Amino acid sequence: MGAVLGLCSATQLACCCGSAACSLCCSACPSCANSTSTRLMYAVMLLLVMITGCITLAPGLQTELQKVPFCANSTNVPLVPGNFKVDCEQAVGYLAVYRICFATCLFFLLMALIMIGVRSSKDPRAGIQNGFWGIKYLIVIGGIIGAFFIPEGQFAHTWMIFGMIGGFGFIVIQLILIIDFAHSWAESWVSKYDETESRGWYAALLMAMLTCFALALAGIVLLYVFYTKADGCDLSKFFISINLILVVVASGVSILPVVQEYQPRSGLLQSSVVSLYVIFLTWSALANGPAECNGITGSDNTKKNHFDKQTMIGLIIWGLNLLYSSIRTASASSKITMSEHILAKEGSGGYDSIEGADGGEAGRGTETKVFDNEGEGVAYSWSFFHVMFALATLYIMMTLTNWFNPSDELSKENVASMWVKITSSWVCVGLYIWSMIAPAVFPDRDFN
Structure with missing residues (x-):
């Protein structure tokens, strides 16, 4: 290893x-x-x-390890003298x-x-x-x-609890980075539109916003189709409906006159990106919900599918956020999005x-x-940076294991992780709304 x-x-x-x-x-x-x-x-x-x-x-790795001579239950002639054997199943x-x-x-x-x-x-x-x-x-x-x-003992169950808490923390940090990215994206394109007065930049802004909203709406429809039933799954219906209402409210807040007065470049582009991320979190939460409400896996909810679509999308978002936090300097909205300790000044x-x-x-x-470039002062909080990477490690652990409950059957049904993810989606919407209304609520504070 x-x-x-x-x-x-x-x-x-x-x-x-x-x-x-x-x-x-x-x-x-x-x-x-x-x-x-x-x-x-x-x-x-x-x-x-x-x-x-x-x-x-990797599929088949455990089978290949059976060919290693010093592994227990090896199919090959042992090359190591004596009774030296290693349980290679622990390595996969x-x-x-x-x-x-x-x-x-x-x-x-x-x-x-x-x-x-x-x-x-x-x-x-x-x-x-x-x-x-x-x-x-x-x-x-x-x-x-x-x-x-x-020793295995209670290690997996105990560490899974820490993993869910840490994963929740990184989801919130991930949302902060996404909000900062959305603000920076909008500020950059709006500035170029103001400077050049080119309709191309305006069209690009409009297309990006409509694409994100269209994907979010399609996601809502698919969630109703695959994760609800006409005569049951009330909790799943509640989660989808409440998150739909929340993203609509957040989008409405972003274009309020008082918000536009303090943040003239805040708008629907940022809302569309956040809405898409919240819908992804909702999907991820429902995937760990009750098997009878999962129209994709259904009764096969204990199947060990290591790299399904949800996992791959989660890994891509994780990787992009990790890269963004590593090379990006803080934007003008960093204080509003609370990312001044994450991104370098x-x-x-x-x-x-x-x-x-x-x-x-x-x-x-x-x-x-x-x-x-840090002789007079650090460009970012070194200590908080390592805390963020520790949380990112826990998030990747939970993502790679599909947030499974590490029991004997490794069931994908994990009510605790479902609530962690759905709660994080509500926190995400709350943080985004706060990033828009904070300058208006505290006009005397410098958020820029």
Whole structure:
């Protein structure tokens, strides 16, 4: 299990003992800010963990492991003398994903504790944050290997509870990033329309908004078709109906005159993106609902379908949000959407060269690959960043396992996860409405 991460991290060993951010991920770019390089490296680490988890769920892997000589119940002639046998079934399946993500989550939480109170890259702990990549990869690999020695017992059930709580937290952070993206998208296109007065930008805005609303409406219809019945499934009907009402209310609030007065570029484009995400959360929640109300799996609700459509869409949204949080600087709406601790601030001071400096031209020369932009102050909250990645690890754990209840039959029916997801969808709508009305409710505060 650790070999997969070991091979992938071999290229990072050049950064093993340096305190600078690894410039490997930015070597093809003219220059790369320290804050961006570091966030990208942690994103790569989490991506490799996800790939490792996917490998453990690969169909037929357990059958192939039976050919390994030192595995229990091996079909081949043992090559290891004595009675040395390993239960290779522990290295695959849902429990393997739980163990991998357990070690990774603890690593990010440890980093979050270490980075509490860091104000600039001049802090001695900055070297731990921005460097020693080889050592950090080895720590993660060692933690993953050690996690496989944890007795099964109540580990899966207990860790699933933490996974649902953490998954809920990341869903909220994901919504904040989506709101920030929607605001930035609208601000960019509206600005270009105002500058050029080109009808092309206006048409693009209109088409994007109508497409998102059309997909959301189609999703509502499909949810009624596949997750409700004429003579039952009242709870599913309630969830779909209440979320439909909420997205309509949120869309209406976005075009109120008082909202437009304080946020002239707030509008239906942002509402359409949020509505689409809320409908996805509703679908994800109902997929974990009672089997009799699931018209897609029905009585086959215990089938181990590792990578269904819901999982794939969840992974895509997760990956896009991870990339967005790693390379994006905070937009003008970051204070409204509460993303100023997640996204890096623009224009941070203290530019010092780290890699590729050219004598006295350090930080300005064309050879500079990575430069320190956090000498006077951190561009983002380092501690909160690691907390976010710990929650992202728990979210990916629950997504890869389809939020299954880790019982013997691994049933996809999990009422607890259904309520977690549906509650998160309500929180998401509430946060979006707050992002629109906050400037009007507190006109004396600076939200820009």
